[in-house]
Amino acid sequence: MKNNIIWGRQMMITGMLAASLLLGACSMGNTSYKADQLEEVTSSADAEGMTADDAAAASDAAGTGAAGESGKNGNGKDSDSGTGKGGAGKSGLQADRVTPTPTPAMPAKEKINFDPTWEYADESKIHTDPVTLWHAKGTKRKDIVVAVNAGHGCSGGDTVQTYCHPDHTAKVTGGSTSSGATMATAINSGMTFNDGTKEAEAVLQLAKLVKEDLLKAGFDVLMIRDNDDTQLDNIARTVFANNCADCHISLHYDSTAGDKGFFYIRVPDNASYKAMEPVASNWEKHDALGEAILAGAEESGVRIFSGGSIALDLTQTSYSTVPSVDVEVGDKSSDHSEAAQKIVAEGITAGLEKYFRENPVKDGALARLTKKSGSLSEKTVNP
Numbered sequence: 001m002k003n004n005i006i007w008g009r010q011m012m013i014t015g016m017l018a019a020s021l022l023l024g025a026c027s028m029g030n031t032s033y034k035a036d037q038l039e040e041v042t043s044s045a046d047a048e049g050m051t052a053d054d055a056a057a058a059s060d061a062a063g064t065g066a067a068g069e070s071g072k073n074g075n076g077k078d079s080d081s082g083t084g085k086g087g088a089g090k091s092g093l094q095a096d097r098v099t100p101t102p103t104p105a106m107p108a109k110e111k112i113n114f115d116p117t118w119e120y121a122d123e124s125k126i127h128t129d130p131v132t133l134w135h136a137k138g139t140k141r142k143d144i145v146v147a148v149n150a151g152h153g154c155s156g157g158d159t160v161q162t163y164c165h166p167d168h169t170a171k172v173t174g175g176s177t178s179s180g181a182t183m184a185t186a187i188n189s190g191m192t193f194n195d196g197t198k199e200a201e202a203v204l205q206l207a208k209l210v211k212e213d214l215l216k217a218g219f220d221v222l223m224i225r226d227n228d229d230t231q232l233d234n235i236a237r238t239v240f241a242n243n244c245a246d247c248h249i250s251l252h253y254d255s256t257a258g259d260k261g262f263f264y265i266r267v268p269d270n271a272s273y274k275a276m277e278p279v280a281s282n283w284e285k286h287d288a289l290g291e292a293i294l295a296g297a298e299e300s301g302v303r304i305f306s307g308g309s310i311a312l313d314l315t316q317t318s319y320s321t322v323p324s325v326d327v328e329v330g331d332k333s334s335d336h337s338e339a340a341q342k343i344v345a346e347g348i349t350a351g352l353e354k355y356f357r358e359n360p361v362k363d364g365a366l367a368r369l370t371k372k373s374g375s376l377s378e379k380t381v382n383p
């Protein structure tokens with residue numbers, strides 16, 4: 001019995017490592033990276049203008065707001081330079097983990113392409129770019145993937161419409177798209193700070209800081225956007241997170257200008273909305289994740305807005321099958337310097353650690369990706 005359990009764990013770990021390599025070679029996309037050949041790709045995206053207001057215009061007393069996202073058309077590629085070699089290590093932290101047998105080094109990062117067979121994939125209109133899965137290194141690995149979604153930054157997204165809900169019913173709260181609408185902007189371009197900085201630029205800088213903190217803490221990170229123009233609409237980003245991550249955090253600054261503080265978007269207390277799948281099966285997780293991140297932010301010294309949340313019907317929430325939350329870390333008047341964002345990033349990371357301590361991942365994203373790619377366990381495990 002005990003042997004079976006240990007063997008099972010070894011199989012899972014070995015399978016996951018192999019999966020990562022295998023996926024990098026096939027379904028993970030056209031540009032997989034080996035640990036020793038990480039390259040830096042220069043961003044060619046043009047700066048994006050725009051004005052659309054952040055969906056999460058939430059703030060209004062009206063309590064509406066759509067967590068918007070933005071858009072544009074362009075291209076642009078990875079601007080992060082990879083570092084490091086793949087950490088072969090695994091295991092670690094969790095008490096019940098076993099030390100894996102030596103396996104090939106896990107690459108530091110891999111590209112994953114949009115898969116049109118994924119659930120809700122056909123609801124997305126913009127999904128030509130891949131995302132990047134960064135692997136944590138060393139013994140602190142948690143085998144948990146966090147999707148970090150820097151909001152907006154998709155040129156042309158303003159001109160495309162997608163359904164607000166997977167069953168094509170109407171939105172139950174207002175926002176940049178009003179209550180009652182069945183379709184909304186596929187992804188909007190975000191707000192502009194009082195100092196002229198684009199929200200898309202500020203949240204990308206924050207996303208990179210969050211990524212670094214999460215990797216250090218042992219989380220793998222699915223960077224939904226890591227350049228100025230990523231051709232993925234809000235549904236595509238959500239579908240990527242659903243299939244390749246264990247939770248989804250989208251980063252935004254609100255479109256108000258009172259420097260009111262940090263909050264997250266909770267699920268509206270609306271019976272029909274909470275009865276609609278996949279909201280019905282996941283809304284409690286979304287709100288629990290939001291509360292955990294709020295607590296982490298507060299502990300890190302981030303100023304919190306009012307009760308810390310606003311209820312909105314967001315595209316992200318409506319299509320999420322993993323714990324998912326839109327976080328508004330400030331607004332048009334907030335300090336978005338790197339120093340200020342580092343504190344926010346620490347808070348978000350602390351919140352995610354808290355969430356996953358309380359909600360351990362079973363059969364998580366890495367395991368699911370392994371299964372999807374074939375009978376890896378049969379090929380790699382020698383009982």
Ligand SMILES: [Zn+2]
Nearest residue numbers: 054151252253
């Ligand atoms: Zn935003």
